[in-house]
Amino acid sequence: MPFVRIDLRQGKSAQYRKTIGEIVYSAMRDVIDVPDGDKFQVITEHPAEGLNIAPSYLGNDYGADIILIQITLNVGRSTQKKQAFYKRIADDPHTQLQVRRQDVVINLVEVAKENWSFGSGIAQYVT
């Protein structure tokens, strides 16, 4: 059920962008109990002036590789799970793509389970 929007600077390869998406998906599968196949991601490149970001916030310095990840998902995960999820999404791009951990910014938007239709006009989570 998560709907993921990933926004980053243009100039990275399609493979790089795909890898970011797959990292987020793997983290959802492994850490916050998202089912297999529940992968709905929009990954958008932007010109430099399309991302207007402060140089730093709360001790994090942001560079040209900043990745903004906004995830809409069902309400109800614990703060502890969210924290583990953030850590994983910062760690894996660092390990796999040399992205600096401070360049990964994440925001969750929580919704009710009846707020989804995954196709065929049906609210699949309503039982």
Next chain:
Amino acid sequence: MPFVRIDLRQGKSAQYRKTIGEIVYSAMRDVIDVPDGDKFQVITEHPAEGLNIAPSYLGNDYGADIILIQITLNVGRSTQKKQAFYKRIADDPHTQLQVRRQDVVINLVEVAKENWSFGSGIAQYVT
């Protein structure tokens, strides 16, 4: 008051994209009591690698014509209304544009009525 984001693969005509938008608007008018003129839609095309979607989920198979529709709207519609709304938004693209019903994915994000300004710096829904 709904703010609609429609994301799809590039390559469709402007008319096709407009028709998708109008279908969503008509469904809002007819099924969930949205007033006349309340149409605020951003319709964005993406290259193939800009949509990272699983091949299938919950029995729906997704193809290149997948349409992701995310709608921010006021809280308070019943689950039954939402279900009727989903059905309509899957049925009409099928009838009018030969889109497979399973290729229509919908997500609602609900907000409070004071969270809107429709112009002129006024929160029009605050009374």
Next chain:
Amino acid sequence: MPFVRIDLRQGKSAQYRKTIGEIVYSAMRDVIDVPDGDKFQVITEHPAEGLNIAPSYLGNDYGADIILIQITLNVGRSTQKKQAFYKRIADDPHTQLQVRRQDVVINLVEVAKENWSFGSGIAQYVT
């Protein structure tokens, strides 16, 4: 903590778009108590058919310069603060860029404070 998405018609200069972003940031700083450095904005241009907007709603007439501003932020601001915020975001583009006030449309999406990571995989607002 606000995550800001600004959508507008293509054809404006990079400076114009930057100015819109800075106006929103200044309004957040001055009116709704957003800390220094808390600026995360995605500013996207769209072709004419990428914005599907009614000609008017609630007495506002929309033109080609319409600016759609969607802001995800922490829950808890008063309606009065939100109203002052909307006013400021409509007034400043008018003064600085000759944007008609009725062409500024704003939507807020509120989330919990544990729904953010501003880098390094940490939920900085969880204490």
